[in-house]
Amino acid sequence: MNFTTWGGTHSAAPARRAEPADEAELCEIVARAAAEGLRVRAVGAGHSFTDAAVTDGVLLSLDHLSGIESVERLDDGGALVTVGAGTRLHDLNRLLAIWGLAMRNLGDIDRQSVAGAISTGTHGTGARLGGLATQVRALRVVRADGSVVAVSGAEAPGTAGRDLFEVARLGLGSVGILSAVTLEVVPSYLLRSVETVRPWDEVVDGFDELFDAHHRTDAYWFPGTDRMLTWTHDLVDDDASARYRASRRGVAGLVRRGAGAARSFVDEEVLANGALGAVMQVATRAPRAVPRLNRLCASVLSDRTHVAPSDAVMVTRRRVRFVEMEYALPRAALRDVLGELAAWLRSTGEPVAFPVEVRCAAADDVWLSTARGRDSAYVAVHQYHRMPYRDYFDAAEQIFVAAGGRPHWGKLHSRTAADLAEHYPLQDVARVRAAADPTGVFTNDYVDRVLGTPQA
Ligand SMILES: Cc1cc2nc3c(=O)[nH]c(=O)nc-3n(C[C@H](O)[C@H](O)[C@H](O)COP(=O)(O)OP(=O)(O)OC[C@H]3O[C@@H](n4cnc5c(N)ncnc54)[C@H](O)[C@@H]3O)c2cc1C
CATH class of the missing domain: 3.40.462.10 (FAD-linked oxidases, C-terminal domain)
Incomplete structure (x- = not known):
């Protein structure tokens, strides 16, 4: 039952592991774990060097929530593509190519899952290009009670939905388990x-x-x-x-x-x-x-x-x-x-x-x-x-x-929430986390260290 990161930097023995077949089973597993008082974490490819994906509770693999769910063409030839959160980037690239589409930017490797990559702020390079989370337009998030909430970047800033979108698209899985991610992609090039x-x-x-x-x-x-x-x-x-x-x-x-x-x-x-x-x-x-x-x-x-x-x-x-x-x-x-x-x-x-x-x-x-x-x-x-x-x-x-x-949220460092407060709106993040996850189901040691304790 042990889990070790790619770099061998951290390992953990979760109470149990689960690999849901679909979103409905994912919801059941999360709700059951929360009812038992267990914490829940998803692991993608385990490529973070930090203990971001380590848990003493239920460790989920979303490998079955993989592949393209829908493609909505945009006027500029690009598209909004909704994929299972467990989709590996190398599979995504191959599938997008079949549609004549591609990611606007990528990091150095393509072994990561889409959810894992965006959750840690994975980036590539380019003075006019943003990291992978900037390509996210909408998400589906599974909450501790097993319900699914859809959030989108199109919601007005300052609304509860938009705030949840912000922490869900790059937030170390601290507001719930992502089940699907909508990315804006471009014509292949x-x-x-x-x-x-x-x-x-x-x-x-x-x-x-x-x-x-x-x-x-x-x-x-x-x-x-x-x-x-x-x-x-x-x-x-x-x-x-x-x-x-x-x-x-x-x-x-x-x-x-x-x-x-x-x-x-x-x-x-x-x-x-x-x-x-x-x-x-x-x-x-x-x-x-x-x-x-x-x-x-x-x-x-x-x-x-x-x-x-x-x-x-x-x-x-x-x-x-x-x-x-x-x-x-x-x-x-x-x-x-x-x-x-x-x-x-x-x-x-x-x-x-x-x-x-x-x-x-x-x-x-x-x-x-x-x-x-x-x-x-x-x-x-x-x-x-x-x-x-x-x-x-x-x-x-x-x-x-x-x-x-x-x-980088997924690479070794010693900073804490107190150190990071000057760089990020951590009070807003804590407020959103407290509303989304009042009992701390989606916390772990790393999240506590770098994001602090959720607060109302
Ligand atoms: C060889 C190598 C090369 C790398 N190159 C780059 C690079 O070029 N650029 C860069 O920025 N980074 C790079 N990284 C770092 C890497 O992209 C990140 O650490 C990324 O998070 C790894 O993705 P993963 O799928 O392995 O996620 P994991 O490490 O498994 O998980 C990362 C975080 O995401 C959470 N998570 C995973 N799935 C879900 C889900 N479905 N819902 C909610 N939360 C979830 C986990 O709980 C954890 O907090 C590299 C790492 C390695 C080992």
Whole structure:
């Protein structure tokens, strides 16, 4: 009955597990658990590094609540697509392609469930693009009494329904179990991916221009080296994307081919392949060799360009396990934060064999979004799961916090509700939680730590 997160950071033994076949059974299970005084949590793919999905009560898997329920076409060629909350992003991408549709933005991987991804504020990159929760238009939420409430972003701000929508679309499952999610998606499109290796100073000094010049921007830095790999994605002209959409079967086929055949260098060589795994094993046995290994990794980086369907370009595979902390920062703080991080690594000689990743997002208005109210840069630090990480992450966190950083809800951090109150409307969140879940059925230790106690 044990549950362990992908990164091996947390495990738990719930009182029982359940895998409802449909929404009606989900409602029965939740109502029964609440009547017995048990707490309830859903787990998606277990890809959070925090204990967000851990419970001592009933742990639900919504793997059977998967797939597309309905598609409502919009005038701009996009659509409102309602999917089961347990749908994995890789299944969603495949199904959307059949309809000639695609997600506007995605994170680095596609293993997560839709509900898990939105509930922790999962984001991709792009100065004009928001995280996945900004693509949510409506939700169905199962409450502690087993009833289902439908909430939508179309309800007027300040109404009870709209407030519930805000905490349900990004709120760590703290107001109920999501059973269905309506996403706004766009016509499927091609992206041109360009990988370029450049001197650290040039990239770090020019991040603002880089972010603004490209549809999506990602950058990787191997600590101890003086080069960065930038990875930019831009929309391919409309004609080519229209030809690509022309045949639904063709589209689905292209997506499958694209996913296998057109992988980027970042994906194949830097993050996913066996070579990185082998490097990590050497690093674990001989930490002092890490700077040399990083220089070796950085030296094989090279410029590369390719065009592929959007999801094949955006998504990478992560077969080498790691642990991660990521903070959202005001964009203006990025340069100094990276400089301080590099200085700390230089002065301590800490063996860090995994690259630091830099991304960005547009300001949004989602209550608990890490990009709420400000254009943001993200800095993520990683360490191989078998190597010590605490000193590194503690030092990075101090730098991030001093710069006004906000931690990713699904990645390691030590912040509490008291620390986070300056960034989020936590009193409003507590009010909504108290109304939606007066007996605390949808709490756990993590939710209590980062969102505080619900209050009327
Ligand atoms: C290899 C890797 C790569 C990653 N890349 C990125 C990235 O590029 N960008 C990024 O922002 N993040 C990234 N993450 C973090 C990841 O996207 C989030 O932690 C996400 O929450 C994981 O989704 P999941 O389905 O595994 O959710 P889980 O970890 O299983 O659950 C997350 C939270 O959602 C809640 N939840 C799940 N289902 C429901 C439901 N039906 N109703 C209510 N609540 C629910 C859980 O209770 C929990 O609180 C990555 C993580 C890993 C391990």
